[in-house]
Amino acid sequence: MFKKILKYTGLALLILFVSGAALATHEWYAKKPFFFRAFLDRTLIKIAFDSPETLTSLGFLESVGIKGHNADLDDDRPEKADELFDELEVIHETLLSYEDADLDENQQLSKEIALYLLDFSARAETYRYHNYPVNQLFGVQNGYPSFMEAQHRVETVEDAENYLSRLEKVKLKFEQNLLGLRIREHNGIIPPRFVIDRVLTEMTEFVETPIRDNILYTSLKTKLADAQDIPIKKQAELLGLAEDNIREYVYPAYGLFIDYFAALADKSGNDDGLWRLPNGDEAYQLALNFFTTTDYTADEIHNMGLAEVARIQGEILTILESEGFDIANGFSAAIETLAADPQFYYEDSDAGRAQILIDYQTILDEINAGLDDAFRIRPKAGMEVVRIPEFKEKTAPGAYYQQPAIDGSRPGRFFANLYDIKATPKYGMRTLAYHEAIPGHHFQVAVAMELEGMPFIRKMAPFTAYSEGWALYSERVAWELGFQDDPFDNIGRLQAELFRGVRLVVDTGIHAKRWTREQAIDYMKLNTGMAQSDVISEIERYIVMPGQATSYKVGMMKILALRDKAQSALGDKFNLRDFHDVVLKNGPVPLDILERLVDKYIAQTAQPS
Known part of the structure; x- marks a missing residue:
């Protein structure tokens, strides 16, 4: 859970760099950029560029002709997460060096939100393995084929070759994830038995599917057929290579997980709550x-x-x-x-x-x-x-x-x-x-x-x-x-x-x-x-x-309570569209900050015209 939060928080934000607001050389390399927003966006851009899968999902670099990342998959080694936590400590220190007195109100709010997430990340590091990253809902075993089907675009031969590259590299990705699973096992963090049974069924059915019926093959076939200017003969050649890669790399990757979870099953029990894990009560709170x-x-x-x-x-x-x-x-x-x-x-x-x-x-x-x-x-x-x-x-x-x-x-x-x-x-x-x-x-x-x-x-x-x-x-x-x-x-x-x-x-x-x-x-x-x-x-x-x-x-109860608060305070001056503007136009925020924003709206609206 916490790794996913960190990844989502830290990888979503590269777009400013490639959307016409390119940072000056100094702002890119300086330990502390002069412009506060440059620091926020640059920090996350740099993290984002370390995740080829995120770059593909955002789908922005392709519009400026950059596609090399689409041949790679994320580095999922546990050491990579260690590096991220270390990097977050440096980011936290730099963020604190920006004095509130030098920031406008909107920048102060951005700083507060960034600190909220960084502080939580620091607290979460101790519990980074208190999760089941391969389970019946999500994980590399179903996330990978879903990602390839929904996110990897194939419009040219180069795109298809990148697709083939990702089919080949998936075995390494599974091996890296297996390292994290073994760390969890060593720490006594083993999924409940039903989770193991579910993922074993899912993965066994996946590898027992004839290759030409597998979503990784059929998706590529559909994308090639829909692409412009890829000759039929070339499509057939690419599909033949995909079939080979699924047989030689993809199915063996799933075999690693099948063997691991089959052996793990005997160590698993039927207690399902987080309370059963080491320091589980603290992790749940x-x-x-x-x-x-x-x-x-x-x-x-x-x-x-x-x-x-x-x-x-x-x-x-x-x-x-x-x-x-x-x-x-x-x-x-x-x-x-x-x-x-x-x-x-x-x-x-x-x-x-x-x-x-x-x-x-x-x-x-x-x-x-x-x-x-x-x-x-x-x-x-x-x-x-x-x-x-x-x-x-x-x-x-x-x-x-x-x-x-x-x-x-x-x-x-x-x-x-x-x-x-x-x-x-x-x-x-x-x-x-x-x-x-x-x-x-x-x-x-x-x-x-x-x-x-x-x-x-x-x-x-x-x-x-x-x-x-x-x-x-x-x-x-x-x-x-x-x-x-x-x-x-x-x-x-x-x-x-x-x-x-x-x-x-x-x-x-x-x-x-x-x-x-x-x-x-x-x-x-x-x-x-x-x-x-x-x-x-x-x-x-x-x-x-x-x-x-x-x-x-x-969350719903809080938003309703804040709306009731605004209606009660403003009477005829309350406008539902204005309230929704306040909630939506500030981006996602913690609930206490949302209340502060609504209080500000109430105070400004209540003033005499």
């Missing part, structure tokens, strides 16, 4: 601190969740009763009756799944056209709905968002999981689309990326309570604006909020209160009415991502 950007304890979050579950279930029962449902047997029975009604599901077929994607896009087009009263700022980047790749959808979450490419070559994407048709009831589709896309993640992420004159640490900092809190808040805003006026759509909204309330209970239950995986599954199933497949995927997600699931509800 640190995760809660980071993901919620608060000092809430596990007990406080657990009790908050219990209260929210009771409140939201009461609202759902009221609606169900008004629609003629029998609620005498309680929430679980009533919601299961609703979930069992076939009118709310699509046909379990390819045609039914295709229609789901079409209907998601219609929902998004509709709300995008009707937000003028609530939003002044809009992202320029487009938005599209796509299916989660079938090879990983069985264990993937119900949906997720992928940010657009900086250069506009790839729109924002809302990935929908279509594995289990029962996991996509029609009354839940609007809420999910609003959360993942418009006005949720797409508005927040794409708007932040497009902010002008803002250091990139202010655009893409990984404050989950802010970003996920905004997405959950967006579901509520869509309902308030009338986009879920059907009672069943409103139940879908409330179920989604209930789901996040339940997360507070089960995440803390697993990692602090020593709940088993089965206890957590039973609690979530009983209190949400979600499809069993989704419940299992979610609980298993919380086990491998401690604390992350608590950020949604904590």
Whole structure:
């Protein structure tokens, strides 16, 4: 978890260097650049240039003819992470040397946010191995083929040759990751047995797939066919080389992991919480601190969740009763009756799944056209709905968002999981689309990326309570604006909020209160009415991502509280578009800083005209 945070924080920000704001020679090489923003952006640019995969994902260097990085993969040796931590200490020292008195208000805020992340990184170093970097949701074993399929563009022969190079270099990448896994094993940090079973199944199925049916081969074949000016004969030659590389390098790389996890299985147990690891309680509290950007304890979050579950279930029962449902047997029975009604599901077929994607896009087009009263700022980047790749959808979450490419070559994407048709009831589709896309993640992420004159640490900092809190808040805003006026759509909204309330209970239950995986599954199933497949995927997600699931509800509740505060203080002077400007136009921030920004907006707006 912490390595991922550091990588995301430190690698997202190269664009300034190549987008027309090139730094002067002095500013690039000086220990302390004269311009404060030059220091912030230069620091992260330098880190970014050490990650070829990040450069490919950002997709910006290609527009100026630079493609060499696309032949390489990241250096994943544990020593590389050691070097990063050492580098962060130097960055921290230099950052402190910029006096607040010499910075304007906006620069001071940038400094505060950078220090927040650096201070957390220093605290996190002790727990850098308290995670399972190969698990059923993410890791090099599924991240690599997903990256090659979604991020590596093939428009020329050079691009295809770079693709082939990355197929060859993947075995080294797996060997480097295996070193980190062995360090964790030595430290007593071994995944729960179900995690090992899941990844072994996933990887075994991957290597048993005939090479010409493997996503690494079929993706290249499709990209070559779509490319301009690559002769058919050359395409066939490149595909033959790809087949050889998959056989000689890719499948043996997966074989290393299969052998390792097969041997590790006997050392694994069925205790799932972070509490069972060395210093696990401290590591979990640190995760809660980071993901919620608060000092809430596990007990406080657990009790908050219990209260929210009771409140939201009461609202759902009221609606169900008004629609003629029998609620005498309680929430679980009533919601299961609703979930069992076939009118709310699509046909379990390819045609039914295709229609789901079409209907998601219609929902998004509709709300995008009707937000003028609530939003002044809009992202320029487009938005599209796509299916989660079938090879990983069985264990993937119900949906997720992928940010657009900086250069506009790839729109924002809302990935929908279509594995289990029962996991996509029609009354839940609007809420999910609003959360993942418009006005949720797409508005927040794409708007932040497009902010002008803002250091990139202010655009893409990984404050989950802010970003996920905004997405959950967006579901509520869509309902308030009338986009879920059907009672069943409103139940879908409330179920989604209930789901996040339940997360507070089960995440803390697993990692602090020593709940088993089965206890957590039973609690979530009983209190949400979600499809069993989704419940299992979610609980298993919380086990491998401690604390992350608590950020949604904590963030939403804070944003709503701040909006209520502004409305109460300003009365007729309150404007929803102004409030949303404050939240979105400052980039991701910790919740206490967000409150300070809203307080400033209140004070300025309250002044006499």
